[in-house]
């Protein structure tokens with residue numbers, strides 16, 4: 555299966571009012587439960603973040619997992635994610651969809667989960683499209699012609715139906731103020747920007763990869779990034795630096811009029827402490 559033959563059918567959700575979306579990102583699950591990233595047990599921290607989301611009572615209509623599911627693409631990572639997310643979405647409702655990141659093994663690692671890799675969700679007022687930005691063997695992001703065409707068609711459908719657009723992808727499109735991460739953003743972002751500029755209504759873009767929350771509006775488009783469920787990276791750094799702030803998730807409430815309310819919910823900082831002496835990670 556290649557990215558252009560992956561399941562792409564649209565999921566239709568009959569939601570006339572607020573659409574509640576939960577974003578989980580960069581879970582970095584290893585081959586075995588108990589494996590760690592920079593000293594953080596990534597299974598434990600993910601499970602604690604999911605418990606937090608349930609305790610928060612957000613009642614999402616849709617959960618999006620925006621890549622780097624696995625630390626190194628091991629099939630066991632996807633099996634365990636499926637188990638951990640059993641209360642967050644079934645094959646029907648509320649849907650729970652996954653995107654690959656640069657640490658994932660796509661398509662083979664995700665081939666058993668076609669119900670998790672659908673690419674379009676449509677509600678009464680919003681069109682949502684999931685794009686793949688990973689490149690084999692590369693850390694940085696890129697959108698192939700197939701992905702840009704998928705985005706173009708989502709913009710066309712949104713305009714035809716007079717709907718707003720949410721785009722989810724692993725890599726950010728723009729600089730976030732961290733030099734060491736900014737070189738890994740989508741390298742052909744100009745094609746993305748040209749496409750979403752054609753959208754007649756509101757556009758919001760959600761990404762992972764940078765293990766930190768950012769919120770920018772550029773040319774009228776809202777660009778959000780989201781914390782990892784494990785290790786956090788410090789903002790505004792030239793070089794790699796771990797942040798001592800708790801893991802978390804992003805929630806979004808999408809209004810029928812195109813407004814977006816969003817925020818981050820985090821665990822306490824002392825629950826999953828990363829090794830700050832490490833100078834990088836693989």
Ligand SMILES: [Fe+2]
Pocket residue numbers: 621622655656657724762763764
């Ligand atoms: Fe990544």
